[in-house]
Amino acid sequence: MKTEQDVMDRLKGLAPVVVSHDLAPEILAKLRKAARHTRTAKSIVWRIVIPLAAAATVALLLNGLWMARSVDPGRQALAWLCQTQEADGSWSAAKWGGSQHYEVALTGLSLLTLLDGKSGSKTAIEKAIAYLIQHQQADGRFGEIFSGTPYNHGIATLALAKAYETRKDKALCLVLDKAISAICARQYADGGWGYENEAHPASNLSITLWQIEALRLVSKYDWPQVRTRVERGLRWMAGVAADDGSFGYQKSGDTPGGASQTLTAMGAMSLLDPAHIGLVSPGRRQAIKAQMQRLASTPGPDMDYYRRYFLTAALKMMDEEPAHRGLMAMRHDLVTQQIKRGAEAGSWKADDRWGSTGGRIYATAMASLSLH
Amino acid sequence: MPESDHLKPHPDPDVQLMLETAAGSETAFTELIHRHQSGLLNFFVRMGVYNDAEDLVQETFVRVYKMRERYRPEAKFTTFLYVLARHVWADRGRKAKMHKRLEDSLKTDVEIGGGMTFPVSQAGMDVQDALSRLSPKLREVIVLNVYQGLRYQDIAEVLKIPLGTVKSRINLALQELREMFDEN
Numbered sequence: 001m002k003t004e005q006d007v008m009d010r011l012k013g014l015a016p017v018v019v020s021h022d023l024a025p026e027i028l029a030k031l032r033k034a035a036r037h038t039r040t041a042k043s044i045v046w047r048i049v050i051p052l053a054a055a056a057t058v059a060l061l062l063n064g065l066w067m068a069r070s071v072d073p074g075r076q077a078l079a080w081l082c083q084t085q086e087a088d089g090s091w092s093a094a095k096w097g098g099s100q101h102y103e104v105a106l107t108g109l110s111l112l113t114l115l116d117g118k119s120g121s122k123t124a125i126e127k128a129i130a131y132l133i134q135h136q137q138a139d140g141r142f143g144e145i146f147s148g149t150p151y152n153h154g155i156a157t158l159a160l161a162k163a164y165e166t167r168k169d170k171a172l173c174l175v176l177d178k179a180i181s182a183i184c185a186r187q188y189a190d191g192g193w194g195y196e197n198e199a200h201p202a203s204n205l206s207i208t209l210w211q212i213e214a215l216r217l218v219s220k221y222d223w224p225q226v227r228t229r230v231e232r233g234l235r236w237m238a239g240v241a242a243d244d245g246s247f248g249y250q251k252s253g254d255t256p257g258g259a260s261q262t263l264t265a266m267g268a269m270s271l272l273d274p275a276h277i278g279l280v281s282p283g284r285r286q287a288i289k290a291q292m293q294r295l296a297s298t299p300g301p302d303m304d305y306y307r308r309y310f311l312t313a314a315l316k317m318m319d320e321e322p323a324h325r326g327l328m329a330m331r332h333d334l335v336t337q338q339i340k341r342g343a344e345a346g347s348w349k350a351d352d353r354w355g356s357t358g359g360r361i362y363a364t365a366m367a368s369l370s371l372h
Numbered sequence: 373m374p375e376s377d378h379l380k381p382h383p384d385p386d387v388q389l390m391l392e393t394a395a396g397s398e399t400a401f402t403e404l405i406h407r408h409q410s411g412l413l414n415f416f417v418r419m420g421v422y423n424d425a426e427d428l429v430q431e432t433f434v435r436v437y438k439m440r441e442r443y444r445p446e447a448k449f450t451t452f453l454y455v456l457a458r459h460v461w462a463d464r465g466r467k468a469k470m471h472k473r474l475e476d477s478l479k480t481d482v483e484i485g486g487g488m489t490f491p492v493s494q495a496g497m498d499v500q501d502a503l504s505r506l507s508p509k510l511r512e513v514i515v516l517n518v519y520q521g522l523r524y525q526d527i528a529e530v531l532k533i534p535l536g537t538v539k540s541r542i543n544l545a546l547q548e549l550r551e552m553f554d555e556n
Contacts, residue, residue, distance in 0.1 A: 004543075004546045004547075004550070006550075007546050007549050007550045007553065008518065008546070010499060010549075010553060011499060011503075011514065011518045011519075011549070012518060013499070014418075014499045014500065014519075016410070016414050016519075017410075017413055017414050017417045017425075018410065018413075019409050019410055019413050019426065019429075020426065022406070022409075023405060023409050023426060023429055023430055023433070024402045024405040024406060024409075026430055027405055027430050027433045027434060027437075028398065028401075028402065030430065030434055031434060031437055034434075259395065260395070261395060261396065298396070304395075351441065351442075352441070353391070353394065353395075356444065
């Protein structure tokens, strides 16, 4: 044998081995069996260990031996957010594993969490508002201008609108005026919103949702004129829903990146709002609710905080028994995953699919908002 | 908070299927199994596993599923897959060694991993025999490159070794194989 090529040719001459049968059914069966074992173990915990622990706790209480104070997960999350706020009022994306491009959106999400938590530090809230105002561009948009600007802008506007709800501050009113105009100016003819500076601009559900949420909130206060914009946006959103109640990204049935459940939860959150009951037919509405019930009973294999936030919001609007059960189960999951000890106590680990973009600040804000 | 490309279909179908699997799609996971079960089986057989190669394929996919949440689309799916496959192969080797020690201590005469299940031609058996005579370090670079079609850079990532080491191992393996074939 003279050359390495001869050796390679001889190696490649080896006939491939063929699988004796399709292995997929056996692999899936193994996974189901493992999942059943996990459920059984959990069931033992719920049926035996937890009742015993509860009985022991009651006994301790009755005997006056209760020493430990229970910790509220929501308060712990707020405390962590307050501790990690930067001196300029922002939350650093880079420091906590996120993308710096979205620092404004992360600050907006943190501000929403503090405002929603009722017990957020007033100083932290004021500093966050000041930071967002400082980062408003001349044309009304928040943060740097790049393709993802609509996320920064929609979330920051929503957070400031939430702050305006309680204070009706004149300076904030002027800031919101400009921010709302910027959102309205970028609404596409079909009613939706999309990324900045795209070669082929197209509305997408994720961006549209944040703009609608911001407009919907301000329409309740000093900007009733944006209601028609909200309705056009929601009609676009209703147009990407399929007969089975699922939602697409840019059109019905379009669910790239395995985001079907997230998109459906987003659409449901907007269209199940009783204020917009006329935008979808009763049959479609029922199908959307059925999708939500299905998602609530199987909320997905991972802790996708983004999906869980929208799913929680949609379930809260349903006010039905299966939805309540789903909410309780998700709350339990979230509380279980919260870091309980150490420097990061109160936060959530950014280990979901959006974790590399939003980092720990995003995970904690979304999880905390879902808990409320 | 998605970036611009997070909700768009991934150009690599394996990555797309993996993302869908992570989102809970059983159909996508089944499709991934169909796409890679033969390749993985060949990997284990070329690495010297005969009797239970299909079990190791199954074990690898079970691990893929368990690790689905940790998978990041920045990593090539085949790199991710063969890192796990190599761990499965190494674990099987450790278990076989323990089993062997136990058998020795009981003074029994059970052969570990003997008896081929998969039919191979005489010429094929020579090649397979030559592969089995290579050290595991040399064998795996040849198997990953020649049979699994991985580029040197991908092999370096799977084995977590420098690119230069991959090249030198390939050269050394080819040299040893040439000598073995010449002997025959």
